[in-house]
Amino acid sequence: EPEVTQTPSHQVTQMGQEVILRCVPISNHLYFYWYRQILGQKVEFLVSFYNNEISEKSEIFDDQFSVERPDGSNFTLKIRSTKLEDSAMYFCASSAAAWVGELFFGEGSRLTVL
Amino acid sequence: GIQVEQSPPDLILQEGANSTLRCNFSDSVNNLQWFHQNPWGQLINLFYIPSGTKQNGRLSATTVATERYSLLYISSSQTTDSGVYFCAGPTGNQFYFGTGTSLTVIP
Numbered sequence: 646e647p648e649v650t651q652t653p654s655h656q657v658t659q660m661g662q663e664v665i666l667r668c669v670p671i672s673n674h675l676y677f678y679w680y681r682q683i684l685g686q687k688v689e690f691l692v693s694f695y696n697n698e699i700s701e702k703s704e705i706f707d708d709q710f711s712v713e714r715p716d717g718s719n720f721t722l723k724i725r726s727t728k729l730e731d732s733a734m735y736f737c738a739s740s741a742a743a744w745v746g747e748l749f750f751g752e753g754s755r756l757t758v759l
Numbered sequence: 760g761i762q763v764e765q766s767p768p769d770l771i772l773q774e775g776a777n778s779t780l781r782c783n784f785s786d787s788v789n790n791l792q793w794f795h796q797n798p799w800g801q802l803i804n805l806f807y808i809p810s811g812t813k814q815n816g817r818l819s820a821t822t823v824a825t826e827r828y829s830l831l832y833i834s835s836s837q838t839t840d841s842g843v844y845f846c847a848g849p850t851g852n853q854f855y856f857g858t859g860t861s862l863t864v865i866p
Contacts, residue, residue: 678853678854680856682800687845687856687857687858687859688802688845688847688856689856690853690854690855690856693853701851701853703853734800736802738854743849746790747790747792747804747807748792748804748847748849748854749804750794750801750802750804752800752801753800753801753802755800
């Protein structure tokens with residue numbers, strides 16, 4: 646069964662460092678998303694991406710965040726200068742359609758900022 | 760954005776018991792999904808259910824789109840059902856998640 650894969654599964658970084666989280670969406674999907682979940686809280690939307698551009702972003706997704714689809718398979722989330730409060734589980738997701746398509750999640754990348 | 764409310768927030772069940780989890784939306788959504796977040800943090804797709812009723816083993820779900828709610832039924836619960844159950848639905852280009860129901864099934 647096709648699946649969304651994410652790397653790394655866990656990353657520990659120092660405050661102020663840049664982090665890149667990688668995702669390989671399901672191959673025939675067109676819409677890609679990043680979500681985050683701070684420990685014990687609900688899953689929060691960060692950004693959606695379609696046709697090589699951001700289609701929607703939340704207020705969490707400020708200038709320190711960026712997304713990119715550098716090739717035909719990878720979808721990355723970059724955090725430019727990490728803060729302690731960026732510690733969270735980051736989930737990548739993809740869907741075949743935006744509003745009516747089923748959303749499939751990767752297993753998540755746990756980011757710990759020290 | 761829309762508000763997604765789930766109830767109850769916490770639930771403790773004896774193994775073998777049945778339960779019903781509820782998800783209410785403040786606005787119309789084009790589809791609705793239920794997820795199970797296991798103790799390792801993974802989000803597992805349970806149901807994609809814009810409307811109607813679906814069943815998968817001991818789990819079933821019903822969405823009444825016109826009344827903006829969905830129900831998840833768990834029958835004959837097992838300890839492996841423990842975790843957090845989220846519902847989510849899209850508006851615009853993002854999916855909104857509920858606050859979740861934390862389920863603990865004790866042997």
